Amino acid sequence: MKTKQRATKSGLKLVLLLAATVVAWTTVSAQNVHAMDVWGIYKQAQTLEKQGKYADAIAKYKQIAPEFAAKKEYGNAAGMYRRIGDDYAKLKKYDDAVAGWDLEAKYAGLAGQTQIGIAAKRRADMLRSHASLFVETTAAAVGSSYAHGAKFEPKNGALLGAYAEQDPAVHNPNTAKPFYTEQFPVLTEKKHAAYLEYFTYGKPLSSIQSHIDHARAAGTAIELGIQPLKGLGEVQDNEYLHQLARDIEASGVKMFIRFANEMNGDWVPWHEANPKNYIDKFRIVANVFHQEAPNNAAMVWAPDRLPENTIASYYPGDDAVDWVGVSLYSIFNPALDPLQQGEDRSSHLEKFDYIYKLYAARKPVFISEGGVAYMYPEKKQDKTDWAVYKMKEFYATLPMLYPKVKAVFWFDSNHDASARIKYYMLSANAKLLAAYKLAVANPFYLSNVGDESPVAYKPASASSPVTASVQRVSAHVKTWSATLAKVTYQIGGKTVATTTSLPWTTQIDFAPYKGKKIDVVVKAYDGRNTLVTTQTVPVSVK
Known part of the structure; x- marks a missing residue:
């Protein structure tokens, strides 16, 4: 009986196997017949x-x-x-x-x-589109979490700076009356901690003596843009370089030594296709300044933000660099508009995100020069409203999104050696000036080397809990719309706050949500009150 059952089962298996083979063959044949065209x-x-x-x-x-x-x-x-x-x-x-x-x-x-x-x-x-939330707190609450301990670096906050000697409203190069160190603070209604001054390598420091004297009198630092206009070949470890460093140390003025900036761009005479040549020269200069000017000089390595792909290859090393700088400009350019609607949808704020992520963990970051132009130069079109929004967004949101940026310099000039004039001069545009005054009034922006901001910001998220009380909340909201006009906050389907100015700051009471994880729904609207985006930010409440 058992033998017969085994034979029956074996026969059944064979039949099933043959059937499966036929089905599989049929399926493959059907796939071949009906292959996707x-x-x-x-x-x-x-x-x-x-x-x-x-x-x-x-x-x-x-x-x-x-x-x-x-x-x-x-x-x-x-x-x-x-x-x-x-x-x-x-x-x-x-x-x-x-x-x-x-x-x-x-x-x-x-x-x-x-x-x-x-x-x-x-x-x-x-x-x-994306949204990030931040709560305002005290500098004591963040301690040294945003600091590197670098020379002249504020533990919290960013030194306020500018290049201003090309603005005739604040500087007369012939009479020195007015002088930018005195008049630019009047124009902007805030003392600035430092000013950019260009300096030709090979000249004595005395060639800019009036700038040094006025900086000393005003209690400001200098960002010294040292430019080897004859190329890097002239840069040697010699008596000239040592004397220059000793003179800076003796000046009594704190200086950020920005040597051969924008070296990654082929528009400067000191650009080297072989980065090693540049690195060798930077390290020579850094060694001399660290040796001869230990108290009054900090070395700033400052590429342009573009091209990005070569930036890292020019980095001279952590031992040679005290600060990492970057040139950051925005000029209206509709050519890259994905929607082909004649808009510039780029974010001035996020343009240096690449270099920040590369170096901010180990060095303070320095916006060594930059601005947002209020004219579209190719068409001579006024883009003041666009520029005002981008400027406000930059200064209002930078303390939250990029807290390890420790100095910001505005390029206050409409002068340019090329035919393509750039329009950044504050005194030439009342709206831009008003926006700048409002932006830099934020106590995060510091008027003196040695100052610290009393305010700081912490992320509000699922991994960074907020305290169950009334909190002052701000947001960074990025969308496809070039500008926004209103942001609302919703919790549990109920609108808890509405704000109409950057950085979308309001007060939200988190006490009812203690010990919970909630979703804060951020809705952003354009100037026509059209909903642009809805973003959900998970937040833990402790």
Whole structure:
């Protein structure tokens, strides 16, 4: 009986195995017969686009994009996701457009299409929406968490600085009346801690004696932009360099030595295609100044924010660098608008994010010169409102988002040696000046080396709890809209605060949520009161 049962079971297994084989063969054959015609579907998507049926076209592209990716045809996959992003943008579904361009960047990278990937990420970043919350606190509450212990570095807060000698409203180079150290604080209604002064390598320090004397009298520091105009070959460890350092030490004026700035850009005569040559010269200068001017000189290494890909290769080393500086400018440029609507959607505030993430953990960061232009120079179009918003956003939000920036210099000039004039001069634009006055009135911005800000900011998030009491809350809100006009805060479906000025500061009572994790819903509106984005920020309350 048992033998017969075993034989029956074996026969059954054989039948099932043959049946499975037939099914599998049939399935494979069907797949071969009905293999996806990706290029046929692509043509269908293009036809739908021409008809304005973007949602239907997206569905077609989404059908074939994963097929290209699965076959490791990454360039084609990137192209499909580019079209998905573009079509979502036409439907004004910008978060979905960002997701499409992010995938384009991913697959372009896998295909070795570096520039296409960079362009895709740039488009995505310009339209990307996000929100971060911060609570105002005291400097004592953050202690030294944002400090590095560098020379002249405030434990908390940022030294306020400017380049002002090209502004005729505050400086007369012929009579020295007015002199910028005296008149710029009058113009801006706040004393500045330091001023930028350019200096040609090879000249004696006495060539800028009047600037040193006025700095000493005003109690201000100098950011000395030392420029080897004849190239790095003239920079040697010699008596001239040692004497220059000794003279700075003897001057009694604190100086930030910004040697050969923007070295990563080919527009300066000291640019070296081989970074080692630059590094060797910077280290020579740093060694001499550290030796001869230990009290009154701090070494600042200051590339331009672009090109990013070569910045790190020029870094001279932690032992040679006291501060990391950066040149940070924004001039209205609609050419990169992903929506092709003639807007500049870039964030002046976030433009130096790359260099901040590279160096802020080990060195104080220094906006060694910068500004937002109030004119679109190519078209001679007034862009004051855009510039005012970007300036306000920068100064209002920087203390929260980038607390390890310890000095900020505004380039107060409309002068430029090139044909493309830049428009940053505060005295030439009443709205820009008013915005600057309001921005730098924040006590976070310091008037003297040695000062510290009484206020600081902490993130409010799921991992950084807020105290269950009334808190002064601010936000950084980035959206596809170039400017915003209103932000509301909601908790549990109820609006708890509305604010109409950067950095969207208000008071929120967190006491009812003690011991809970809540979602703070941030809604941002443009000047027409149109909802631009809704962002949810999880927050723990202790």
